[in-house]
Amino acid sequence: MPEKLLFGKYELGKLLGCGAFAKVYHAREINSGKSVAIKVINKSNICNKDGIPDKKIEREVSIMRQLQHPYIVKLHEVLATKTKIYFIMEYVKGGELFNLIANKSRFSEDLSRKCFQQLISAVNYCHLRGVYHRDLKPENILIDENGDIKVSDFGLSATTDQIQSFDGLLHTVCGTPAYVAPEILTIKGYDGAKTDIWSCGIILYIMIAGYFPFYDQNLMLMYKKIYKGEFRCPKWMSPDVKRILSRLLDVNPGTRITIDEIIRDPWFRKGLKFIKFSGEEENKDSLISNSFNAFDLISFSSGLDISGLLKSNNPMDDLERMVVEESPERLIERIEELGKKENFRLRKKKDWGIEMKVQNGKVTMRLDVYRLTEHLVIMEVQKNDGDGDLYKDVWRNKLKPIILGQQIPKIEDSDS
Structure with a gap:
């Protein structure tokens, strides 16, 4: 447990969760009384024997400081001591989408559609900025007190800078087995945007069905099911849901539905609410404008750049x-x-x-x-x-x- 009072600014509370390299605590900002979540990373866990930090941490912060969207967890600031790095993030009260589905057994079609609309809005926003999440799953989607989603955990994310110039694809195999797209299982490389869409399809299926479309306790058998793309829809799924799922879970990335096609789908557009940025209504055709807004300007703040916390020279x-x-x-x-x-x-x-x-x-x-x-x-x-x-x-x-x-x-x- 780190010190209760952090930098004289945050009072640390209970432990919310643990990961391979970090722990997340609930905390209170002393001046405002506002709740925040603080991700604590030991530098010893992310540095090699020469003291050089893992570039994934820098990339995660670099990505999160760019992303200012109502359905993405906000990164407020980054602090550090000699031994630890602290991500000060938005506190999302409702917990993981995974637990909510488990408690309800499954969601209604209307509730599933609402969450899916918000997920696609967040994913589209990321893709327009050259960011691919690569680990979308209900455990990485939080629910706030209003019932809206917040996409979190960009630790495995990739950017356009990582795309190989010789084929225009990503090649690092990553993600959670039950959610990975079939093309990730090959050695040919994959399009980060298309694999995120596949994962969105898995999430939509789980919300409505209450279980995985492709699952087996034997990992290799599960991979075979994913690669074949054969799944069954429960009887309570409407024909419109089955139709869009068949496009989302298309094993051929070349013919898999795109975000533009998802947005035009009649089932998806039912009850769709357009989010607003800086008083401007979101583009009705693309769900998000490819222009800068007030949140983007705030994200330019050098206060969210942690390269100086990890190494001596500061590229800023x-x-x-x-x-x-x-x-x-x-x-x-x-x-x-x-x-x-x-x-x-x-x-x-x-x-x-x-x-x-x-x-x-x-x-x-x-x-x-x-x-x-x-x-x-x-x-x-x-x-x-x-x-x-x-x-x-x-x-x-x-x-x-x-x-x-x-x-x-x-x-x-x-x-x-």
């Missing part, structure tokens, strides 16, 4: 952000024009991203563009590696003027 020192009145397309176009003029090596990444190498690869920097409003974007530039002074020179004297639409000043000899 080489990070620049600015708001620019320009379209992403035109901004990328200007950067590409600069790259050609200066002989910089450019490599496009994801939707609005570029990796740029300058002066024979002495500096590598990453540029990302995020749409803020219809007319504004956020430009984020960060040095990945190389000469820090050269990075600052290129940023201030060449890249920044181009981003702001300014002419690069000519540098004249002092003798002229």
Whole structure:
């Protein structure tokens, strides 16, 4: 049990749960009296013999600080001592969806649909930001006091940066056996978005049926059932539910239903409520806008970056952000024009991203563009590696003027 009073700010309470590398406690913020959940990780459990931390922890925080959605557990801040790291998170009172299903035996179709709609909204939000959960299951979905879901535990999540360039797929085998998609069991690689959709299908089936579609005490026999994709629906399932489940649990990822198709499904849309961000109603066709909102701006706070808690150097020192009145397309176009003029090596990444190498690869920097409003974007530039002074020179004297639409000043000899 850690100290009762944490950083003079949080009073720790009862233990809520234990994992392989962490314990989660209920706590109270002293000033406000607000309940929070605190995930406590021993650094000794996540560092190798040389004291280098597991990158999964950094990735989990990096992912969670980006995700500000009504149906995803919020990460408030990260604190640390010499021996421990503390994730201060939203406290979700109702417990796990798994326990709620077990207590009720099964959900009604209407309640299952409501939870499924919220789950798809959260998953779609993640996918639009290049995040794939990879361990969606009722144990990782919490229920708040209003009966709404909160997706949690992004410890196994992947991002677009981890996708292999040679085939555009993920290759790490992970997840909980009863929920994994059949393509994860092969050596060919898989699409993170499509495997999350499969897991959503398993969750929907469990909510309505009260048991797993594919299960066997023998793990290999269960994998065979998953790979074949043969399951039976109980008699109380409506034809519309059976139809959407057949699309969700399609063993062929190429023909498996997409989120866009799910959102257009008549059964799914029944009683659908659109969530709101910053007073703007959510896009009715995609359930979530691919634009920035107030929550996204808050998530840019460097207070949620824990790299400095895990190692001595802080990459945030080489990070620049600015708001620019320009379209992403035109901004990328200007950067590409600069790259050609200066002989910089450019490599496009994801939707609005570029990796740029300058002066024979002495500096590598990453540029990302995020749409803020219809007319504004956020430009984020960060040095990945190389000469820090050269990075600052290129940023201030060449890249920044181009981003702001300014002419690069000519540098004249002092003798002229």
